Amino acid sequence: RETYTVTGKSFTAVAVNMASKAGEYMKSKLGQSLNVQVKTSLHDLVTEVDKGTEILIRKIIRTYFPTHAILGEEGVEPGAEASRLALEAMKDEEYVWIVDPIDGTTNFVHGLPFFSVSIALAHRGEVIVGVVYDPSRDELFVAEKGKGAYVHGKRMSVSPEERLEDSLVATGFPTDRERVLPLALRQIEAVAPRVRNVRSAGSAALHLAYVAAGRLSGFWEANLNAWDIAAGMLLVQEAGGRITDIDGTPYGLQVRDVAATNGRIHEELLDALK
Numbered sequence: 001r002e003t004y005t006v007t008g009k010s011f012t013a014v015a016v017n018m019a020s021k022a023g024e025y026m027k028s029k030l031g032q033s034l035n036v037q038v039k040t041s042l043h044d045l046v047t048e049v050d051k052g053t054e055i056l057i058r059k060i061i062r063t064y065f066p067t068h069a070i071l072g073e074e075g076v077e078p079g080a081e082a083s084r085l086a087l088e089a090m091k092d093e094e095y096v097w098i099v100d101p102i103d104g105t106t107n108f109v110h111g112l113p114f115f116s117v118s119i120a121l122a123h124r125g126e127v128i129v130g131v132v133y134d135p136s137r138d139e140l141f142v143a144e145k146g147k148g149a150y151v152h153g154k155r156m157s158v159s160p161e162e163r164l165e166d167s168l169v170a171t172g173f174p175t176d177r178e179r180v181l182p183l184a185l186r187q188i189e190a191v192a193p194r195v196r197n198v199r200s201a202g203s204a205a206l207h208l209a210y211v212a213a214g215r216l217s218g219f220w221e222a223n224l225n226a227w228d229i230a231a232g233m234l235l236v237q238e239a240g241g242r243i244t245d246i247d248g249t250p251y252g253l254q255v256r257d258v259a260a261t262n263g264r265i266h267e268e269l270l271d272a273l274k
């Protein structure tokens, strides 16, 4: 499709290039002493590597696509309301890059190798490219709207499980301990008895990539932001899965409470989450 290139520069090729440069940078900093700051609480961290990675990605976008807008986690004030406003401010832009420089910062800080860089490109509010890269395993997940989802060039498809009781699913523990954690714990209490087991590895973008790869049959998490979900969303859709708001509303960039599955167990998962 024409919209994927501008003056010969493939959007996807640039996204992949940024993700691999970002991954290299993150790996070079892993295990070194980091300058760790708290954002909204002791559970919500940011390092100089999050900021440095976002700067690196922004520079590449500006070089190739100077007219495109950029929504990046570290360019937005912490908190749900600031995120909503930042997304709202982008609504008339033709192209918006949606960037999470490190998804799984807590893991990165502790040296647990489950974190990723997530890069999506939206055209008039519709995600057309999604790239999630896991530098620890050198796994690159790439999707283009209408063209399928791939891990290192190999086509991905979602898991075959038909029933929740045969499914391995994942979720996340929110950083907002007062408002969101009690809800998340109730959701786990409701889902855990009905599935094979529940995992929580700490990167929403990578969890979504794993749903696309068929390694998980489902994933849900409350209170996420566009940069956590946008790239992984396209991976899931292009791998044949389904992604909605937790109440079943179709995916849109404003969705914060997300449910993603192989499609077959979607209704059952939503029902358990009710």
Ligand code: 2AM
Binding pocket: 040, 044, 045, 073, 100, 102, 103, 104, 105, 106, 171, 172, 173, 174, 175, 176, 202, 203, 204, 205, 221, 223, 224, 225, 228
């Ligand atoms: P991060 O590592 O980019 O911050 C883990 O459950 C997921 O929650 C990760 O994708 C993590 O992204 C995200 N997360 C971390 N802090 C958050 C916050 N304050 N609000 C919403 N999501 C957050």
Ligand code: CA
Binding pocket: 045, 046, 073, 105
């Ligand atoms: Ca963060």
Ligand code: CA
Binding pocket: 100, 102, 103, 104, 204, 227, 228
């Ligand atoms: Ca994130």
Ligand code: CA
Binding pocket: 050, 073, 100, 101, 102, 103, 104, 105
């Ligand atoms: Ca992040």
